[in-house]
Amino acid sequence: MGDVLVVGEVSAEVRAAVTGVVAELEQAFNAKDPVALGERFAEEASWTNAVGRRLDGRAAITESSAPAMRGFLRDSFARYEVVKLLEIAPGVIAVNVRQTPTDAQGTPVEGPHGAALYVVARRADGWRIVAGQNNAIDEPSAG
Template sequence: MTNDVQVVGNIPAEVREAVTGVVKALEKAFNAKDPDALGEQYARDASWTNAVGRTLGGREEITEFSRPAMTGFLKDSYARYQVVRLLEIAPEVIAVNVAQTPVDASGEPVRAPHGRALYVIARREDGWKIVAGQNNAIDPPTD
């Protein structure tokens, strides 16, 4: 997930690893359809705007919104997340650009809208968490 990542700023290797770990955990939770594990990647007071433009406030609201979504309209949706850019905003505050590729349950790419997300990940008292972000759906690339 960290191959060919553009790093802007002086981001120590252990911070890059921690931030990338949050993205990996988010991907794993999404693909497992586990709203509790997904919610744990967000700060208690996070601000999140999903791919359809709905803004959610805080870990609890993000988790509760995800619960029916994962058993409903997202139940057959899977994705591969690739960190493409890390930008140091301030010490221990990193903007993370992520490319999301739709895949089937076995991990094979499928033709469907892709995603581009921006996560702001910061160290909190309970670890590295997404404090703000937005997900955008984009048309699949034309081959």
């Protein structure tokens, strides 16, 4: 994990937990596992995907991911890099993530990049994404 801008009181334990959620999301995406991907989200999560479609709830996120992963995303892979952590409140962290397209082995390739914002919160079942938005961008972001 490169340089991460941390704003607020984000302990090393919380940093590890939150960046772990992002790493698990990346692994699920690259494995094309919609169930594992959905499990990174809270039951009541609100998610806006890269094409602007809002999905409400873990079940909707999982259901929407499955056909995409079997279809147009089947040959898409990415590296997710946390670039900023912002404490919104105790147990609630905003996470800016830079997404770089890769091949199946993790080597960067040409293609659209992503800039995502996840709101990750401590829930009864662990740290989960409660809200977020994924944005496809043509060029890598500076931060």
